[in-house]
Amino acid sequence: xxxxxxxxxxxxxxxxxxxxxxxxxxxxxxxxxxxxxxxxxxxxxxxxxxxxxxxxxxxxxxxxxxxxxxxxxxxxxxxxxxxxxxxxxxxxxxxxxxxxxxxxxxxxxxxxxxxxxxxxxxxxxxxxxxxxxxxxxxxxxxxxxxxxxxxxxxxxxxxxxxxxxxxxxxxxxxxxxxxxxxxxxxxxxxxxxxxxxxxxxxxxxxxxxxxxxxxxxxxxxxxxxxxxxxxxxxxxxxxxxxxxxxxxxxxxxxxxxxxxxxxxxxxxxxxxxxxxxxxxxxxxxxxx
Numbered sequence: 001x002x003x004x005x006x007x008x009x010x011x012x013x014x015x016x017x018x019x020x021x022x023x024x025x026x027x028x029x030x031x032x033x034x035x036x037x038x039x040x041x042x043x044x045x046x047x048x049x050x051x052x053x054x055x056x057x058x059x060x061x062x063x064x065x066x067x068x069x070x071x072x073x074x075x076x077x078x079x080x081x082x083x084x085x086x087x088x089x090x091x092x093x094x095x096x097x098x099x100x101x102x103x104x105x106x107x108x109x110x111x112x113x114x115x116x117x118x119x120x121x122x123x124x125x126x127x128x129x130x131x132x133x134x135x136x137x138x139x140x141x142x143x144x145x146x147x148x149x150x151x152x153x154x155x156x157x158x159x160x161x162x163x164x165x166x167x168x169x170x171x172x173x174x175x176x177x178x179x180x181x182x183x184x185x186x187x188x189x190x191x192x193x194x195x196x197x198x199x200x201x202x203x204x205x206x207x208x209x210x211x212x213x214x215x216x217x218x219x220x221x222x223x224x225x226x227x228x229x230x231x232x233x234x235x236x237x238x239x240x241x242x243x244x245x246x247x248x249x250x251x252x253x254x255x256x257x258x259x260x261x262x263x264x265x266x267x268x269x270x271x272x273x274x275x276x277x278x279x280x281x282x283x284x285x286x287x288x
Contacts, residue, residue: 001047001049001249001250001254001270001271001274002044002046002048003043003044003046003047003048003051004048004270006142006269006270007052007227007266007270008038008042009116010115010116010270011034011038011051011052011257011266012031012034012036012116013114013116014056014057014114014115015030015031015055015111016031017114017120018056018059018060018063018069018114018233019059019062019063021068021069021072021095021166022065022068023063024167026062026235028062029062029082030062031287032060033062034055034058034059037051037054037055040109041054043177045076047250047251047254048250048270049219049221049222049247049250049251050219050221051143052221052250053218053219053223056192056220062128062153062225066159066190067190068079069113069193070080070190071191072113072121072122073161073162073193073199074162074163075127076093076111076122076162076164077125077162077163077199077202077203078124078224078231079122079163080084080108080111080125080163080164081166081223082126083125086129087104087129087170088170089162090104090133090212091174091214094259098142098146098175098177099142100178101170101171101174101178101227101262102135102136102137102142102173103282104170105164105167105170105171105244105263106137106263106264106265106282106284107132107265107282108161108163108164108166108167108168108264109160109161109164109245109263110125110195110265110267111125111161111162111163111164112161112192112193112245112246113193115267116267116268117267119265121243122163125163132265132282133280134153134206135281135284137283137284138278138281138282138283139142139274139277139283139284139285140282140283140284141277141284141285141286142284145240145261145284145286147257148234148239149175149178149180150178150180150239151178151179151180152181153179153180153183154183154238154240154241155175155180155181155182155183155239155241155242156185156235156238156241156242156273157183157184157185157233158181158185158222158242158243158244158248159184159186159200159240159244160193160195160244160248160264161192161194161195162193162195162199163193164195164245165186165199165200166203166204168244169203169205169207169208172209174186176208177287179211180239181212182208182210183210183212183213183234183238184200184201184205184209184211184212185212185215185231185241186199186212186213186214186215186264187214187215187217187218187219188215188216188217189217189218189220190209190217191218191220192220195245196214197212197214197223205283207261212233213228213230213231214228215227215231217229219251220250220251221247221248221251221252222247222251224252224255233268240259240260240261241259241261242260242263243260243263243264244259244262244263245263245264246264246266246267246268248273249264249271251260251270258288259286259287259288260286260287261286261287262275262283262284262285262286264280264282264283265280265283266278266279266281266283267279267280267284
């Protein structure tokens with residue numbers, strides 16, 4: 001997805017959010033540098049995720065940290081773990097367990113902080129889960145993806161946020177019932193609230209997937225130029241790519257990888273418009 005003018009205030013807002021997490025006194029240094037990046041790099045032809053990566057890398061350098069979201073990520077995991085019995089019960093009692101697990105997994109996508117219209121912290125998830133779950137799926141291609149869930153087929157699953165990945169584990173359990181192989185992908189380095197290999201190991205994700213790889217970098221979304229050869233081969237040979245969240249959409253929508261299904265909550269107008277759906281929709285969108 002190409003960057004749009006509305007992305008600029010959103011990235012500035014998130015940069016300030018990160019600054020407040022670490023040291024609010026550095027805001028006067030962060031803002032000029034971030035604005036300078038926009039002045040020198042903003043172009044209609046630039047991928048939004050690529051420019052966002054440049055911005056966040058600069059902010060992290062000023063803040064002298066490689067993970068300003070560390071405490072929030074931990075809290076996200078703790079809060080989702082508290083809700084896990086409720087989420088498991090929803091899936092267990094559903095007639096369509098795959099559909100219910102996808103829906104719960106998408107609700108987990110709201111564990112994303114620093115955007116203009118999102119919560120400031122994960123604590124609100126306790127009350128928001130049921131509300132967002134009851135929103136249902138405003139665009140639902142779940143029936144279409146079932147044709148790719150054949151015994152022996154290979155699924156590659158790109159995760160998004162901490163906390164959310166715990167619910168993704170439940171989705172992977174349901175996917176495995178179809179006899180598919182699953183490769184799970186996490187970030188190579190901390191970026192935003194995204195899950196890394198450390199987070200995947202902490203929840204024993206290997207109990208339900210065949211392998212876990214990293215993107216090879218701490219880019220927003222996926223920097224395809226930095227991913228390892230094994231991940232590249234997995235992508236080329238996958239029978240279905242599952243992409244969680246908006247940043248992964250921003251990256252993958254710039255490529256020809258297919259078939260790919262996007263599971264996400266559209267938390268901003270720009271991405272909603274790009275996908276062709278409404279803002280704050282829970283969607284399962286397949287591109288074959």
